[in-house]
Amino acid sequence: MTAHNAAPHDSAPHDPAPHDPVGAGRRVTVRFAATSGGSGPLTRGQDNMIRCIRRDAPEAINKESVWPVPPGTTLAAGLNALRLLVERHESLRTSFPPGPGPDAFPQSQLVHGDGRFAVTVVEAGGLESHELDSLAAELGQADVAVPVPLDAVPRIRCTLLVDGPHLLRLIAVVCHAGADGAATAVLIQDWYALAAGKDLPPVTAPTPIQLAAAEQSPQGRRRAAGALRHWARVLDTGPQVVFADSRIAGPPRDHGALMVRSRTAAADLAAVCRRTGASPSVVLLAAFSALVARRADRTELAVSALSANRQRAVLLDHVGTLAQDALILLDTGTADLDQLIGRAKSASLSAYWHSVLDAEQVWQLVEDAAHVRGSRFARQVVVNDLSLTIPAAVADAQPAATADPELTALPAPPLPVRLMFTILRISGSLDFALIACPQVLDPVETDRFARALLALLAAAAGGPVPLVGLHDAPGPPVAGSDGSDGSDGSDGFSGSDGDGGADWRVVDGSRIDLAAVRSLVGAALDAALDTGLDHGPDHGPDLPRDSRPACRVSVEDGRLTVDLDTADPHLTPADVHRAVVAALPGRDTAMAPQHYRIRYRGPDGERLGAGSGRDPEVVARLAALT
Structure with missing residues (x-):
């Protein structure tokens, strides 16, 4: 040297x-x-x-x-x-x-x-x-x-x-x-x-070069193909987003972080594991998911799990990057936490097994699912269990907690997530961090969420805990701009909260805000008219900006429908749908319509065009995987 x-x-x-x-x-x-x-x-x-x-x-x-x-x-x-x-x-x-x-x-x-x-x-x-x-x-x-x-x-x-x-x-x-x-x-x-x-x-x-060779083997390619099918099934049937909140306005930003440390909670967690036979990771996933489900007011969750590819013993000490999400589809509609722990174990193992895949194909799959379903998958809820990856020397070097539990607000990095649960330590002390976008959990709600998680573990240490009575946790938000959490018992999603405000509906298993849909379609058409809609070489020039089509949004027989009036004789449902899907990122409370009706105004009178706007090739490509 x-x-x-x-x-x-x-x-x-x-x-x-x-x-x-x-x-x-x-x-x-x-x-x-x-x-x-x-x-x-x-x-x-x-x-x-x-x-x-x-x-x-x-x-x-x-x-x-x-x-x-x-x-x-x-x-x-x-x-x-x-x-x-x-x-x-x-x-x-x-x-x-x-x-x-x-x-x-x-x-x-x-x-x-x-x-x-x-x-x-x-x-x-x-x-x-x-x-x-x-x-x-x-x-x-x-x-x-x-x-x-x-x-x-x-x-x-x-x-x-x-x-x-x-x-x-x-x-x-x-x-x-x-x-x-x-x-x-x-x-x-x-x-x-x-x-x-x-x-x-x-x-x-194995070294990374050896791992790459294994992944390119016939067995490795079959495993990747199976993982792609797993992701396709979840993206085709599961919730694209989890949270429906009137405060969501654009991509996640201004995150806050809450560090939680508790020796008592570590003992409670150990007791739940002994009683149920589940691992700490599974118990914490189930408890966290139960509280997320209450906040989101939905039973089915799509949870992204990091650190998922260390499940194979041969890779426990691999030095390289195995960083690929496991996509967990979890139904939280159970009577008690014990039953949810059992579901979490099965769902997480399946997701972990199907987490080694071709990133480019998965990203294309996300795009295809957005095109077909009209909503874009967002990593709203993320779990990252680092408890087995932080050496004891590092954990022990932390200053002793001054209270039990000790909750400390910290600055948080910008992350493309709404809520992230990072598990740092499970032995001797339960240490975890909640990183939350204030559009779904403000600092006060994050504090309540953390304390509710500790209380749930304490209750579960003694036996099964019914999930219908988690009143200490933040409840579903009222559909309004104040972001209150529905503690008064209102579900907050039963219609409009006033002229120009949120107007919630359930479409394709997700709550959407019709006001947000109108904003989405308007923004998409503005952007398309600014850059020029691609009508093809035989079509005439685009209309000026002030000729944007008039837009009306409705839900008819469970189908999200948009009506447009336009003087552009070449505008098609496919044009509009492409523009709307392109404008989806960050608009988690909206989705692209499932049906478009376009009324054309011209010197020869009016005519009507209609359709889903979906590209048959994309529909077939996604269907082939699911």
């Missing part, structure tokens, strides 16, 4: 551009030389995460954390441990070169046998422990927003806080294309042992 201060011109060719979030560090280059290398196709998890990296902001993809440092570790020992860690795990030495296509999307992974990478070293001598923690958090929050280049190694970036030769803190930013949450836990454990001078046994888990 060689470590030296590196001047900017001496940086490795593929080092990321020098960055220093607080302007008080120096760059040190670490060289590595491993015994393995090679190349191969992408794993399905890598393919999925690269698509996310190319689409989303870095802070939504990269993961930062402060890793534990063994007492007495020197800077030299810390740098050496990082070198050994990179040499040990191929995923950290993997780059994704641009592919040959027009969008340069990578088609392969390249494992580097040798190379070098830069580490930022920040002098922090003289700071108290809490000041070091604050500085580490500040550095991590700034560094997580800096991209980790796909064509560079390693897939991890580190900042070290030192007092001269002594290492005090290690802040790591991990690229999600290199390691998911469970893999990061393995990295932390290995780093700690290496920094303490211990020898590690050889890696036995």
Whole structure:
């Protein structure tokens, strides 16, 4: 191992551009030389995460954390441990070169046998422990927003806080294309042992290249095809969205996070597991889903589960990214929580088994389902069980709770979800975070939701709990702009709340707001007229903006119908439907009409056109999977 201060011109060719979030560090280059290398196709998890990296902001993809440092570790020992860690795990030495296509999307992974990478070293001598923690958090929050280049190694970036030769803190930013949450836990454990001078046994888990080969085998392809069919069935029949709330106006934003810690709840959870024979993950999924169902006032939920692909024993210690959602379709219409726990176990196992799939095909499937059903699947409700991926050393390093339960409001990152339940610890203390979009749960409601979850576990520790009496949890929202939760017993969805307000109906198993549908259709037609409707080469020019068709929305025999009056003789239901579906993202309380009636006005009189606007090829493609 060689470590030296590196001047900017001496940086490795593929080092990321020098960055220093607080302007008080120096760059040190670490060289590595491993015994393995090679190349191969992408794993399905890598393919999925690269698509996310190319689409989303870095802070939504990269993961930062402060890793534990063994007492007495020197800077030299810390740098050496990082070198050994990179040499040990191929995923950290993997780059994704641009592919040959027009969008340069990578088609392969390249494992580097040798190379070098830069580490930022920040002098922090003289700071108290809490000041070091604050500085580490500040550095991590700034560094997580800096991209980790796909064509560079390693897939991890580190900042070290030192007092001269002594290492005090290690802040790591991990690229999600290199390691998911469970893999990061393995990295932390290995780093700690290496920094303490211990020898590690050889890696036995499959490498990403080996995993890619297995996924491309006939068995792997059959499994992926089965997973696609599972997703198609859920997207074709299950709820596209969960929450119906008049406060929903656009994509999720302004999230809040509530951290909950309780030793009593951990004991209650253990008691429920002993009594029912279910795992903590399943019990928590069931309890959480029961409360979500009460809030949403519906029994059937579509829940996205992260960290789902660690169910196979051979992949428990895999260092790479297995990040693909498991899509759980769960019917919460049971008499008590015990029965729901049984359903949650079956539904989650099926979803986990069907969570290794081709990301591009799934994204196309989501588009096809949106086109056919008129509503776009949204990850409104997400569960992320990290309880088995956070090393005990990290959990134990947290300050002791000051109350039981301890509820702490925290800043939250921007996420494309409405409600996320992240399970952090289940042994000794139940630690979890609720990340909520205030359009569905404001801070007061989030607090009530968390306390209701703890109360449900406490009640279930003693026996089956009926689900009809969960009055401590936030109830269904009243259909109005005030967002009240229906605690007065009103279902809130029984019609219009006034002129120009919400007007709720049940269509295709989902509650929709006709006022939101009118807004959706109007916005879609405005956008289409701005950019030009594609009528084809033989049709005349588009109409001016002030000629937007008049629109009326209704529900007839359970079918959402829109009536349009237009002077454009070429406007077709297919034109309108394409424009409406394109405008769906973020409009969770609306859906595209299932039938269009268009009345054409012209010098020769009026004529009527009608149809669903659906493309027969898309309908057939989705039907073939379901």
